Amino acid sequence: MNRRDFLNISKAGIVTSAFFAKDLLAFEPPEIRSSYFYVEQKDESDFQEIRRKLNLIQRHVGYGNFNILGFDEALKIAKRVSNIGEFTKSQLEFLEFMFYYNPSSHGFYGKRITNSITDEINKKEIVKVPRTGHYLFKGKPLETYNDMVDDIGSTLTLTSGIRSVMKQTKLFFDKIASVNGNITIAAISLAPPAYTYHFVGDFDVGKRGFGHANFTSRFALTDEFKKIRSLKYVDVRYTINNKDGVRYEPWHITTV
Template sequence: MNRRNFLTCVVLAPTFSTALMVEDSNVYLSPDEFTTISTLNSRLKRLKRFVGFANFNLISYNQALYYGRNYQKIGAFTKKEIAMMERLFDENPNDYGFFGKRTCMNIDNRVSRKDVKKIPHTGHYLYKGKAEQDYKKIISDVGDSIILTSGVRNVVKQMSLYVNKIYNCGGNMSKATISIAPPAYSYHTISDFDVGRKGWGYKNFTSDFALTSEFEQMTKLDYIGMRYTMNNRDGVRFEPWHVEVI
């Protein structure tokens, strides 16, 4: 992994869809669509509380719908919410300035528990094989101050992060996709994982992590990569915490 110039700005070159509102060079959802995002965001949070943080990383789309239909604490997903989830999964996000590769073709993608390993004291899973081996080697080479902050994310988990980001951005799709990959485009679904410094909390998901001794040591490791470098072609913000499994 090569160390990058941290002061370089990320350049976005979005094109815009006439089906959406365009303001200040950003693409926004319509008010009606944002209302759907709001109710969907709340329902996905109720689902996460119901199934548990760790399990939420793995459940499938149809399992999510099942839980909604059968448990009042969650409530059934509405037709508009289902249509929104399917749209966010199926659509081409180039209009928002995101140019990454699709990593998942099936909205009901299944993650077998036989294929993953739960990492103690993290609430996260890693795929067995290269990802798990890389994480263990990072701990060995960098030190036990490193901790897994996000591992396997099936479609529902990635959907929830994306929907929450859209909500927090006030329906600004361009801004949301800089930070969170759309649900069909996350490498967490197939391989990658995030790491951070123990005790740092949210700072692990900021550019401050690039200034740590842990990150400096990670840049010298030849068995991993950095997925989202400065000015990456995918249009994603700089993510020094995101480990590319190579």
């Protein structure tokens, strides 16, 4: 979908461009400073109801299980559990749009990783990492993480592993809500649902006990990160001024 198509859809009611607000964020790429894309006011109800349902589904299946929960299974749970409720036609249309649209229209240039909203995680190819609540793929991702813990020490921990389409959707929608519906700003710090490398192997690490600071630039000042930089087998996905248009993420480890 090119920029013109994206703007045509926005006029139809999914998202809309808005004026540049200088006080939002200082690190945004220059090419997106002239226009932001927001969840349109008339779609706010569906947007918030989707967030409510995803939150309840996560509570129902458990945080760890939600990380690998597929789209179809999530819909079945919502329909079956009375306090969640079936997704409406307009809610499903919004979910599908946010999965299939091209975010390069507003400055995110990452590679599409997942082609279908119904793509699922193969449970036979994953393993749950003890005391983290997260999963990793067997093979290189798991081996890389275990080697990092051996070389850096027990203060290093897995802060985010595999993320299904539903998990990434929840995270992305929560991020959008935290920046007042601004899809452009949300995509600077979190990949849209179809574009996360967490679906195929990447993972995040942090300093044990460091909390939310693990997902800020403060992590780059830790001894753990200094040791990561010395490991020849480890690469960070989103470096400073990366071509994907994403903020610097020193905690995001590349495995694919």
